[in-house]
Amino acid sequence: MTFKLKETCPKRGLWCSFRLVDEHGDATPYAGLDYTLHDRWGMSYSGVLDHEGYGYLENFYYGPLILDLSMPYRGTVDPWYEVIQQRKAFKLPLTALQVAAEQSSSGPRINGRTYKARERAEQEQAAFFQVEVRDFAKPGEAAHLPEADITLDPRPSPFLKEACTHSNTQPGIALMVNKHNVLEVKALRALSPLFSRDKAFCALNAYHLSMMAVLSYAPFHRERKPDEAPTPPPYTVPGCIGSVLQSQLGHLIPPTQFKQSGPFHLLSEEVPYSKRLEIMPYDPERYAKEAKANWKYPEEVHFLHHKKTETQAFITHNDKVVLISVRGSQEFADFLRDADARQVPHADGQGKIHRGFHDAFLVTRKFVDQYIKAFYRNGQTIIVSGHSLGGAIALLLAEWLQREYSDDIQLYTYGSPRTGNRTFVQAAQSLPHHRLVNHNDPIPSVPATWMDAEWKMALPGSAMLIASIGNPMIGTVLLLGGLLNLRGDPYQHHGEQRHFMPRKAGQSAASSVLWQPGCAAIEELTCAKFAGAIELKGDMPARQSFATQVLSMGEHFNDPGYANAALATLLRWYASVSREKETGALFTDRERKQLGLQIESIQAEVEQVPALTYTQFRHNLRGRTDLRFDRLTELQLRTLFQDSQQQLNALRTQQRQELTRAQKRLKAQSERTLGWQDVFGDVADSPALKQLLKAWLALDANQAAAGLTKVTPKNTERAYA
Secondary structure: OOOOOOOOOOOEEEEEEEEEEOOOOOOHHHOOOEEEEEOOOOOEEEEEOOOOOEEEEEEEEOOOEEEEOOOEOOOOOOHHHHHHHHOOOOOOOOEHHHHHHHOOOOOOEEOOEEOHHHHHHHHOOOEEEEEOHHHHOOOOOOOOOOOOOOOOOOOOOHHHHHOOOOOOOOOOEEEOOOOEEEEEEOOOEEEEEOOOOOOOOOHHHHHHHHHHHHHOOOOOOOOOOOOOOOOOOOOOOOOOHHHHHHHHHHHOOOOOOEOOEOOOOOOEEEEEHHHOOOOOOOOOOOOHHHHHOOOOOHHHHHEEEEOOOOEEEEEEEOOOEEEEEEOOOOOHHHHHHHHOOOEEEOOOOOOEEEHHHHHHHHHHHHHHHHHHHHHOOOOOEEEEEEEOHHHHHHHHHHHHHHHHOOOOEEEEEEOOOOOEEHHHHHHOOOOOEEEEEEOOOOHHHOOOHHHOOOHHHHHHHHHHHHHOOOOHHHHHHHHHHOOOOOOOOOEEOOOEEEEEEEOOOOOOHHHEEEEOOOOHHHHHHHHHHHHHOOOEEOOEEOHHHHHHHHHOOOOOOHHHHHHHHHHHHHHHHHHHHHOOOOOOEOOOHHHHHHHHHHHHHHHHHHOOOOOOOHHHHHHHHHOOOOHHHHOOOHHHHHHHHHHHHHHHHHHHHHHHHHHHHHHHHHHHHOOOEOOHHHHHHHHHHOOOHHHHHHHHHOOHHHHHHHHHOOOOOOOHHHHOO
16 A cells, blocks of 8 residues: 655655565465554554555655554454453453464475465565564563564564664564565464364264373473462473463474373364463453452463362363363372262262262362353353263263253263262263273272271171182172162262273283273272272271272373273274275274183183182181171171172172173174264364374374284375275
């Protein structure tokens, strides 16, 4: 655009032109932007970039010009921008330039440097500079933007801007006069993991949410000291929540470390920066109201670590989803809470709940409720995940969210124990809950009898446990396998169970096959094996021993257990739907036979009944130091022996029937056909998925994981042809 003044002045006569382009050298994203130019003496000249992102000024006062692009966004590109400008908390001061920079993808690079815009500058014989949205933000309005990129080169001269008398208060950059300037605006983009919003189970969500569950064990950044000066991002501690969400995904850096684990790789698409998994800005002056509500620091908004109960979780959101992940057992206080299994009435729901889980839920509910009230919008899907103890809390949380906020919700749990009684489970029946269990994980089979009953009420099982010399496993199956809650309704599992089973005994979770046996006996035997190693002290297991045993269970941990199993499933299912022959088979004939042998092995263990006579039973009990049995009369002891045998026979019959049904289900599921929605959910139709998959499958870590699963996923060409 050209400006002509009627009067001439000896101090005028300069000209300047400029063009805004993206990292592809394209000027279209910036066409139509309002701008203001300020000369050295404070005169202002307004204009609008033409359809090629071009502006021009002539006959202004001698000296440099400052280009100001700080005009507020008032457009209608996407309703989401209106939401984040007007929401209740942390309203963002968006500019038209920011929204324009978010619409253009990041450009091609050679040796880390963009080159398309440079080529255009050479063609136009222009001075070339790299700029970013932050350069044009008004003072105090840049906290929501990424930190300054020190790698941009060449940058506009700060000394040239200082030559203007009003440069300290004026946002913008200095342009070279009597020169054409090409300004490459850095794309304002971020990475966002793909999540299916379909309530049906998909392997992609199972894998990505297992990684979010791993991340829930990490701190947000590092603990602040009471007298420490406030520091905004970046968050530099590798594997921490703030680092993964803000400093990596928020800066187009694919994260590979989650907590101390890795490398794992997410399938993440490039999105506008305002549509990333958001971390709120640190700006206590602008957001004084939020600071008074205990939201001064970003970690106070997104991160819960309640020291009294040792409950930990994080929450974030983008335009499509609200994502919540709850940590499992880590501190010793967590294990004590796991063992605190007396049932209490649900605070605001139906049924009775494990007391330890319920206390942790109440703390988490308060944290999540404050966030949801501030940031949740109709149309967002609420996705909740949790591992171990975190899965139990996540179930209570998701059930409450479904009642209070939205039925557009889904829940993925990993190694979650039972949480509530039959009444609670029935009341929460409509909640979509995908419950994943590792074959060698005992935790899904607790709470157990000794956690919510007096020992004298469980004597038949404990007597068989103690009396079964050489084979205490049967006693623990009896004691824990039934999982009887003798003070109320039995604890029950909620949700649709999916079982990771290794192809052969002793193999790691990385070789597991995911299927639905529909058989509690498989889980309960593992629990019994675990419990058989617990040291008994008085009328309760030694809690320190309990914690030590849990800490030794690799298959219960999210990494290497569940994260590797979920990755194996995603690779296996993708390979299955990509095959030209046997397209979409849940597992091969060989895998079916291998899983069948695993079930047969469990059947053999269940059949191992100790051939104890009453004389042996009596001798073994009397020889123990447990005074509970020494005090029994001969008649009471005979009755106890008969009760133990009857309960054992009944349990063995029940488990035999369950395992027989599991073999039949295995055969039926071998005929099941997988589709793309089973693998990727509603993301299967995403235009970005094909290219993302090609790069993701080629990564060394995923190639190695595919080798362990005994599959070779083909490239995406055939799949999307």
